[in-house]
């Protein structure tokens with residue numbers, strides 16, 4: 293295996309004086325799914341923001357396809373083929389579903405209709421509701437809009453922060469299926485999940501973060517099998 | 529009893545003036561609401577921006593008139609308006625680069641920006657007085673009336689004559705065109721949609737690759753257009769005096785807040801709500817009453833709620849009431 297496609301390596305930093313992340317490393321290989329789990333407040337979202345350049349790092353490096361992008365702005369990372377769905381406020385509430393998708397493609401100058409059609413194939417309910425304001429949709433539908441918006445840039449790597457937060461179990465399974473489908477198209481996926489067991493099930497690689505540091509790192513399968521991980525993080 | 533005469537009186541003294549005034553307030557409030565939505569502060573310099581834009585337009589109008597250029601039956605000021613807007617746009621962009629951008633970079637709190645805008649207000653105010661003076665300027669030319677009271681009386685035989693001034697019609701038509709163009713821009717162009725996205729969720733707009741500086745620049749350009757147009761229409765309809773424009777700040781903010789700050793549709797509705805409230809509560813209803821009520825029931829007083837000296841109290845009362853009972857306004861803008 294060569295160098296990972298996207299890696300945040302030995303990241304140290306936080307929002308102000310105090311560091312939240314301590315030498316934290318997360319990475320994803322090309323076309324694979326990497327999952328970050330850990331207790332509330334572990335710094336999972338912070339690690340994602342750091343990888344996306346929304347946080348200044350005191351130490352560490354972010355590399356995309358071998359290139360050092362640590363100093364890049366989030367917009368520059370979008371242009372480089374990265375897309376991010378934040379944990380909260382991840383849709384334009386007052387805009388229609390279709391406009392949300394258009395905004396995702398803001399940097400593109402080519403024909404965006406084929407991409408939009410593909411997203412409507414992936415999430416048929418969005419096509420039905422494309423003229424409706426995103427703020428009027430259910431939680432699960434909003435998450436689909438959020439993922440759809442991120443996919444509009446035709447990213448090489450998609451970062452998702454708790455895409456299944458606040459949705460019903462049925463919708464959650466449905467979303468996991470869609471995420472697998474997206475990854476099959478060759479897009480690398482780096483995702484934070486609360487539903488650790490299910491997420492690790494579909495993960496090629498898993499990271500358990502505790503207090504801003506890596507506690508366990510292994511394949512999804514191995515983490516699920518590890519008795520320590522099971523006891524402390526998966527509820528037995 | 530004479531219903532027709534009552535209607536004519538109502539049109540003359542309430543409906544027509546309140547509609548023109550409402551349209552002017554709506555355009556002013558649209559500027560305030562755009563700045564609030566995109567730059568996230570209440571711009572106290574807006575009244576003086578209107579005054580500045582109008583002053584420039586008046587100077588250009590005078591130059592046109594001196595050169596013998598007129599607009600036929602329409603006011604020459606309409607010809608000068610695009611140039612006035614261009615000059616105002618340059619001044620606003622300069623202000624943004626020189627003043628607001630510094631605070632934007634520092635991510636200053638909205639209340640700091642409000643105070644900064646007061647500083648800008650004083651400078652704009654001084655600038656306007658310096659270039660055109662403090663006196664009243666009347667710059668309306670062209671045909672004064674579309675229907676005048678005398679002709680109307682002769683035509684209809686009614687006791688009351690309907691007067692429809694050119695400026696009233698121009699105000700309404702211009703406002704309709706400007707508002708339609710603005711909404712088309714916001715809803716159907718890439719740049720317009722990116723402005724709405726930025727207003728809705730700044731962080732997500734950044735994550736989508738929207739350039740905030742470009743959004744801000746376009747906003748100031750639109751604000752220059754809206755403020756100058758609103759100011760020129762108000763000046764044509766009444767007259768131009770810098771101090772009056774400063775005072776307009778209150779009804780304009782009331783309009784923007786009533787409709788819901790940050791919501792363009794709300795700004796328009798708010799403009800008319802404030803204008804009608806103001807005109808209706810300062811109008812002496814006795815003449816209308818005299819036409820519709822039997823003589824024995826017509827009261828002796830003027831039936832005027834407030835004298836016109838207190839018209840600003842109406843905006844103030846509306847503002848306070850909305851902030852107390854429904855801070856997000858009619859159309860669920862952002863709470864202040």
Ligand SMILES: Nc1ncnc2c1ncn2[C@@H]1O[C@H](COP(=O)(O)OP(=O)(O)OP(=O)(O)O)[C@@H](O)[C@H]1O
Pocket residue numbers: 307308312330331332333334335336337338339379
């Ligand atoms: N914008 C912020 N400014 C300052 N501190 C923050 C900010 N966001 C998060 N924190 C702090 O950083 C720490 C890590 O938070 P983070 O959101 O990364 O955790 P998380 O693992 O994503 O938790 P959750 O599972 O609840 O999403 C917490 O102590 C939190 O209080």
Ligand SMILES: [Mg+2]
Pocket residue numbers: 336337338379453
């Ligand atoms: Mg989180």
